[in-house]
Amino acid sequence: MKNKEKLKPLMFVGTGSDVGKSVINAAFCRIFLQDGYHPAPFKAQNMSLNSYASAEGLELGRAQAVQAEACGIPCLSAMNPILLKPTSQRKAQVVLNGKPVGDQTAREYFLKTDREFLFAEAMKAWKTLDDRYNPIVMEGAGSISEVNLWDKDITNMRVSLETGAPTILIADIDRGGVFGSVYGTIQLLPEAERRLIKGILINKFRGDISLFEEGRKTLEELTGVPVIGVVPYFSDIHIEQEDSVVIDYKRGHVKDGQVNVAVVLLRHMSNFTDFNTLERMPDVNLYYSANPEEIAKADIVLVPGSKNTISDLMYLRKQGLAKAIIQAAEAGKGVYGICGGYQIMGQEIHDPNQVEGEVESIPGLGLLPVITTLTKEKRTVQTAFQFADRDEACSGYEIHMGTTELQDGQPLCRLRDGSSDGCMVSPKLWGTYLHGVLDNKVVVEEIMKACQLEAKAVAFDYNEFKETQYDKLADHIRGHVDMDYVYSVMKED
Known part of the structure; x- marks a missing residue:
């Protein structure tokens, strides 16, 4: 029996690309399913060559299909209403609501497309999900501190503002510079967006987590935002990746x-x-x-x-x-x-x-x-x-x-x-x-x-293997994230 208590949507954003947003999102999708909710994923705009076909005969990013699988539900194009599929270094095919609408250069897409129309379409898709599922587990794209793109944003903090979603900032400590990236990202945000950042999640930590306790306190003092978890780096949990950067490995x-x-x-x-x-x-x-x-x-x-x-x-x-x-x-x-x-x-x-x-x-x-x-x-x-x-x-x-x-x-x-x-x-x-x-x-x-x-x-049995991996991932995140706090910010008025 699914839990009837309505939760606010939860948003995961990053200090940069490849910080682990998609995998963390999948983990929370499985956690909410395990806890009796009926979750669904959402990413307003995605860029990837790795896509999937929904049962409706529509296209969406593979990451959202994986997250839907973690939720135990069929994927829908509404989970990723805008998909950009690069066709060359400068051009990409634009897929809107599961169907291609043409190829555009990056300049054309960011400067000539009707951003209000695209955002409205994304929010229509989000609303269809919010009416059916609880909660919606959302993912941003890249870094939220790209100030030159803020007026064109249709996938990061503008989505948080529109939906009132408590937002978790993910930082990859493995790449270094975590203090500057977290502090700088939060400080650059306008006040209304900064208020939505309810937690910091440090991802891909190697070594003894107890040694980062002072670092956790320092980050909280610098930003005024609680560090809700420090997630250890793992290589024994296998979740399908969307970004082709993994092929380098x-x-x-x-x-x-x-x-x-x-x-x-x-x-x-x-x-x-x-x-x-x-x-x-x-x-x-x-x-x-x-x-x-x-x-x-x-x-x-x-x-x-x-x-x-x-x-x-x-x-x-x-x-x-x-x-x-x-x-x-x-x-x-x-x-x-x-x-x-x-x-x-x-x-x-x-x-x-x-x-x-x-x-x-x-x-x-x-x-x-x-x-x-x-x-x-x-x-x-x-x-x-x-x-x-x-x-x-x-x-x-x-x-x-x-x-x-x-x-x-x-x-x-x-x-x-x-x-x-x-x-x-x-x-x-x-x-x-x-x-x-x-x-x-x-x-x-x-x-x-x-x-x-x-x-x-x-x-x-690959399907059985994937189910086991989602559960392992959920257990891994539960063990290192303050889930009581996460639920509290999703329930507060």
């Missing part, structure tokens, strides 16, 4: 005695969470690489999704990676493509409407007998399917702009609606539009069998 090379799986590191790679299941298998060494030699050494090569397929295909050729992928296939190794990777492995890619740029046609790697035409319309859908000749029910999702036609060969998957997906040349060579395909045990079993690798590594 996943670059690697082959290891003896393991199944070596190389993910080709594209410049515009999207949805790297497609490989989380393989990464967690004890017998698998999964690594990301843009080194042709490391690709050539792998047992299995995975070509991931891309937000700019043609640009990444040109990059593969320039770096010698295209040749390495082709040679891996010719050597009889497992080579598989997902979404943009599927398009790249085909015979041709056409872009008559210049969706991705000025190049209207380019030959693919020629590994799969398919031709892709990029389109302005985006397909965003969750789907059930059956893989190859197996009867087991599988699940995945599609997020792509383009249609792909088989010229030969056979489809890879049978979809629930009776249609088909993908192309299989052999069990060692196929491509699919289905993100999450590797989260299905049957698919990994078939890959291991085809490549004559040890299949014992697939004895792993």
Whole structure:
């Protein structure tokens, strides 16, 4: 039975990017669920190449989908009404309420879009959630002390002000400068916003926390805001990450005695969470690489999704990676493509409407007998399917702009609606539009069998693993945060 007591929404903001807001938000989502509430996440504006398809057939940032999972509820586009997906260093696709509305440069987005309209849309989305869930666990973006962007803010303290949310400031002590970043951030805020900062949370602490007790008191004296917790750094709790900065820690090379799986590191790679299941298998060494030699050494090569397929295909050729992928296939190794990777492995890619740029046609790697035409319309859908000749029910999702036609060969998957997906040349060579395909045990079993690798590594239930990790995360945060105080600020008038 869900707790009927209405709580104020809770907002997490940061002294900077990558301080741990998304993971902390997920922890509180699970804590509130455990305590009998019916929580939901919210982030007004997000920037990420790692997105997800909701059951409504709409798109949102992966972090909010993960947080919804921690809440025990299906994700909705309202949880992330504005999503920016970079297509180059200067441009991004703008996704509003789950649907793309065009590409813009950063200058165009910040200076020419109607900020009041975007904020109003974000607040409409928030209201739909607040009417259904309790509490709303909100997340800001980047740093709240970017004074040059305050008049354009639609995701940080303006949301706190609009919703009356008590706000927790998160700082990453691991990167250093925590006193200056916390004090400076709070002091820069206008008085109305400063009053909403109800607590400071120090994240990623290494070593003996008792040694920071004096530091805690100093911060409270400097800012007049209580330090509600000091959370130790952890590496044994695994929560899906959204920011591709985590890939820097996943670059690697082959290891003896393991199944070596190389993910080709594209410049515009999207949805790297497609490989989380393989990464967690004890017998698998999964690594990301843009080194042709490391690709050539792998047992299995995975070509991931891309937000700019043609640009990444040109990059593969320039770096010698295209040749390495082709040679891996010719050597009889497992080579598989997902979404943009599927398009790249085909015979041709056409872009008559210049969706991705000025190049209207380019030959693919020629590994799969398919031709892709990029389109302005985006397909965003969750789907059930059956893989190859197996009867087991599988699940995945599609997020792509383009249609792909088989010229030969056979489809890879049978979809629930009776249609088909993908192309299989052999069990060692196929491509699919289905993100999450590797989260299905049957698919990994078939890959291991085809490549004559040890299949014992697939004895792993990823969904059960994720649930365990959410609970571990919640326990970790409970043990180091003053939850009584958090509840008190969410209940006060």
